[in-house]
Amino acid sequence: MSKDELFVAMDRSQEWYSDIFAYHYEEAHQRVEELLNETEEDENGCMVTPTSGPRKVRFQGHQDRAYRFIYCILHQLAATRDQVIRHRCHNRRCVNPRHLDIGDRGDNFRDELERRGNGVDFNLL
Numbered sequence: 001m002s003k004d005e006l007f008v009a010m011d012r013s014q015e016w017y018s019d020i021f022a023y024h025y026e027e028a029h030q031r032v033e034e035l036l037n038e039t040e041e042d043e044n045g046c047m048v049t050p051t052s053g054p055r056k057v058r059f060q061g062h063q064d065r066a067y068r069f070i071y072c073i074l075h076q077l078a079a080t081r082d083q084v085i086r087h088r089c090h091n092r093r094c095v096n097p098r099h100l101d102i103g104d105r106g107d108n109f110r111d112e113l114e115r116r117g118n119g120v121d122f123n124l125l
């Protein structure tokens with residue numbers, strides 16, 4: 001596959017993460033540490049960012065949600081736009097890598113229904 005074909009095959013999210021893993025990985029990893037350091041741990045083990053909504057992170061000219069950035073960097077995953085990072089704890093301000101999981105939009109929707117129906121069983125985390 002030529003470089004041009006590769007470019008067409010990837011969406012912008014995937015392209016950005018692939019570029020990070022190739023050229024900016026150390027710096028990205030450092031940013032993850034910084035983001036984790038500014039959180040406060042609550043009674044459920046959630047690492048909560050000091051923001052009113054999900055924290056955002058800007059890196060190498062692109063912006064993403066901090067929890068997505070953290071998951072992708074730690075798992076070296078170049079996520080496509082259709083891959084969502086789920087909060088198993090249902091706390092969208094949480095960036096605890098152990099509470100995050102990958103899924104598609106359908107999974108995210110089912111998570112939300114489950115949260116409304118039953119709440120969260122933190123023993124499962």
Ligand SMILES: [Zn+2]
Nearest residue numbers: 046089094099
């Ligand atoms: Zn959490």
